[in-house]
Amino acid sequence: QLIFLDGKFVKKExxxxxxxxxxxxxxxxxxxxxxxxxxxxFRLDEHLTRxxxxxxxIMLTIPYTKEEMAHIVAETLRKNKLTDGYVRLVVxxxxxxxxxxxxxxxxxxxxxxxEPLRIYPKELYETGLDIITVATRRNRSDVLNPMVKSLNYLxxxxxxxxxxxxxxxxxxMLNDQGYxxxxxxxxxxxxxxxxxxxxxxxxxxxxxxxxxxxxxxARAKGYEVEEAIYTRHDVYTADEVFLTGTAxxxxxxxxxxxxxxxxGKPGPITNELLESFRELTLTDGYK
Ligand code: PLP
Numbered sequence: 001q002l003i004f005l006d007g008k009f010v011k012k013e014x015x016x017x018x019x020x021x022x023x024x025x026x027x028x029x030x031x032x033x034x035x036x037x038x039x040x041x042f043r044l045d046e047h048l049t050r051x052x053x054x055x056x057x058i059m060l061t062i063p064y065t066k067e068e069m070a071h072i073v074a075e076t077l078r079k080n081k082l083t084d085g086y087v088r089l090v091v092x093x094x095x096x097x098x099x100x101x102x103x104x105x106x107x108x109x110x111x112x113x114x115e116p117l118r119i120y121p122k123e124l125y126e127t128g129l130d131i132i133t134v135a136t137r138r139n140r141s142d143v144l145n146p147m148v149k150s151l152n153y154l155x156x157x158x159x160x161x162x163x164x165x166x167x168x169x170x171x172x173m174l175n176d177q178g179y180x181x182x183x184x185x186x187x188x189x190x191x192x193x194x195x196x197x198x199x200x201x202x203x204x205x206x207x208x209x210x211x212x213x214x215x216x217x218a219r220a221k222g223y224e225v226e227e228a229i230y231t232r233h234d235v236y237t238a239d240e241v242f243l244t245g246t247a248x249x250x251x252x253x254x255x256x257x258x259x260x261x262x263x264g265k266p267g268p269i270t271n272e273l274l275e276s277f278r279e280l281t282l283t284d285g286y287k
Contacts, residue, residue, distance in 0.1 A: 001080060001115070002076070002079045002080055003015040003076075003111060003112070003113050004072055004075070004076045004110070004111060004112040004113075005017075005109075005110075005111045006109060006110060006111070007110075009076075009079055015111065015113075017092075017109055017111070018095045020095045020096060020097070020098070021092055021093075021094060021095050021109055022092060022093035022094065022095075022096050022102060022105050023090070023092025023093060023094075023109060023151055024092075025098070026093075026100060027150065027151040027152040027153075027154075028058075028060075028092060028093040028102060028151065029060070029090060029091055029092030029093055029108075029109075029150065029151040030051060030054040030055060030058065030060065030090075030091050030148060030149055030150050030151065031051075031088065031089060031090045031091070031149060031150075031151060032047045032048075032050065032051050032087075032088075032089040032149060033086065033087070033088055033185075033246045033247065034047045034073065034086070034087040034088075034089065034246065035085070035086055035087070035117070035246050035247070035281070036077050036082065036083065036084055036085050036086075036087065036114075036285075037084055037281040037282055037285070038083055038084060038282055039077075039083040039287060040281070040282060040283070040284075040285035040286070040287060041070075041073060041074060041077070041087070041285045041286040041287070042209075042246075042281050042284065042285045043209050043213065043284060043285060044070055044073060044285060044286035045066075045070075045286065046209045046212070047089075047209055048066045048069055048070060049066075050149060050207075050209070051069075051089065051091070051149070052066060053147070053148075054147070054148040054149050054150065055091065057147065057148050058148060058150065059102070060091065060093060060102075060108060061108060062091050062108060062110065063107060063108055063110065064110065069089075070286055072110075072112055073087055073089065073112060073286075074286065074287070076112040076113070076114045077114045079114075080114045080115075082114050082115075082116065084116070084117065085114050085115055085116050085117055086114070086115055086116075086117045086118075086246075086247065087112060087113070087114045088112070088113045088114075088115075089110075089111075089112050090109075090110070090111050090112075090113075090151070091108050091109070091110050092108060092109045092151065093105045093108060093109075094106060094107045094108045094109045095107075095109070117247070118247075119247060119248065119249075120169065120248060120251060124169070124251065125251055125252070125266070125274070126266070127254060127265075127266075128251070128252035128253055128254030128255075128261075128264070128265060128266050129168070129169055129170055129243070129251060129252070129253050129254065129255075130168050130169075130253075130254060130255040131163070131168055131169070131170050131171055131172060131183070131253055131255070131256055132162075132163065132166050132168055132171050132172070132256070132257050133171065133172045133173075133174060133180075133232055133256070133257055134158075134159050134162035134163065134166075134171045134172070134173065135162065136155055136158040136159050136162060136173055137155075137173065137174060137175060137176050138155060138173040138174070138175045138176075138181035138182065138203075138204035138205070139155070139175070139176070139204055146181075146182075146201050146202075146203075146204050146205050146206045146207070147201060147206075147207070149206060155173065156184045156185060157184075159171050159173055159183070159184040160184050163184065170183050170184060170186065170243065171183065171184060172188060172235070172256070173204070174232070175203055175204035176204075178231060178232075179199065179203050179204075179229045179230065179231060180199055180203070180230055180231065180232060180234070180235055181199060181203050181204035181205045182199070182204070182205040182206065183243050183245070185245055185247065185248075186208070186210075186243040186244055186245030186247075186248050186251075187199075187205055187206070187208040187210070187211040187243065187244045187245065188205075188235070188241065188242075188243055188244075188253075189211075189214065189241070189242050189243075189244065190230065190234060190235055190238035190240070190241050191238060191239050191240035191241070191242075191267060191269050191270070192234075192237075192238050192239055193239070194223060194224070194269065195223070195224045195225070195226065196214075196215075196218050196223055196224070196225045196226070196269070197225075197226045197227075197228050197230060197234075198211060198215070198225070198226075198227055198228075199227065199228070199229060199230065200227040200228070200229070203229055208244055208245060208246075209246065210244040210245050210246055210248075210249065210250070210277070211244045213244075213277060213280060213284070214244050214250065214273055214277060217273055217276045217277060217280065218269075218273060221272070221276070223269070232256070232257070235256050235261075236256060236257070236259040236261075238261060238262070239261075239262050239267060240252070240261065240262055240266075240267030240268075240269055240270050241253040241256065241261045242266075242267075242270040242273070242274075249274065249277055249278070249281075250270065250273055250274040250277050251274075252265075252266030252267065252270045252271075254266070
C-alpha cells in the first residue's frame with residue numbers, strides 16, 4: 001500500500017508524521033472521506049470545496065491548488081490499483097513547537113490514504129439499522145462545528161463508544177437544545193407523507209456531500225425536501241428514517257430508541273433513493 005505524504009508516495013510502514021505535528025498535538029487540521037466507484041471519484045469537486053472552505057475558516061494554507069489535490073487523490077487510487085475504495089485526505093497544521101500557536105508551523109502536512117472499503121454488511125441494508133440517541137451533544141454553529149470538518153472528532157468518538165456499549169452500530173446526536181443533529185459520521189433524513197426532512201447545518205450537522213446528492217436526487221424525482229429542525233418525537237413517528245454518508249451511502253433505520261420506524265423494514269422511498277444514488281455514483285465524479 002502506498003500513501004501520499006508531503007509530496008511523495010511512501011510505503012505504509014514508512015508513512016509517519018512527527019510527534020510535533022499540531023494535528024497530533026492539538027487536533028489542528030481538517031480531513032475528508034471520499035469514495036471511488038469504478039474509477040470515478042464521487043463528487044470530488046464538492047469534497048475539495050468543503051476541504052478548502054474548512055482550511056480557509058481555520059486559516060490553514062493547503063500547499064496545493066484544488067486541481068493539484070484532485071490529481072493527487074486520483075493518483076493515490078491508481079498507485080494502489082484501486083478503482084473502488086475509500087480515500088482519506090488529511091491536512092494538518094504541520095510541524096511546530098509545543099506552543100499552541102499555529103504560527104510556529106511552517107508548512108501543512110498533507111496525506112492521502114486509499115483503501116478498499118469496509119462498509120456495513122449487506123444484510124444491514126436489507127434489514128435496516130437499530131440505533132439509539134446518546135447523551136453526547138453536538139455543538140452548534142461556532143466556527144468549528146458543523147461547517148469545518150476538523151480533526152477534532154471527540155464528540156463523534158464518544159458517540160461511537162456509547163453506541164458500542166449499547167450494542168448498536170450507530171447512534172444519533174442531539175444538539176444542546178435537544179434537536180436532532182446527525183449520526184457519528186452520517187446525516188439523517190426522516191420521511192413523512194412522502195416529504196423528506198433533514199436538519200440544516202446550523203443545528204449542528206456537517207453538510208454531507210451524500211446528503212446533498214440525496215436532496216438533488218429526491219427533488220429531481222418530484223419529492224418535496226425540507227431542511228428543518230426537529231425532535232426525537234418526529235423521528236420516532238416518521239414513516240421512514242435513513243442515514244446518509246460517504247461510507248454508508250444510504251441506509252435505512254428500522255428502530256430508534258426501541259421505537260419501530262414504519263413497519264420495521266427499509267421503506268420504499270429509502271430503497272428508491274439508494275438505487276438512484278448508486279446509479280449516480282457511476283457517473284457523477286472525477287476520473
Ligand atoms: N456527519 C459527520 C459528522 C461526518 O463525519 C460525515 C462524514 O463523513 C457525514 C456527516 C456525512 O458526510 P458525507 O456525506 O460528506 O460523507
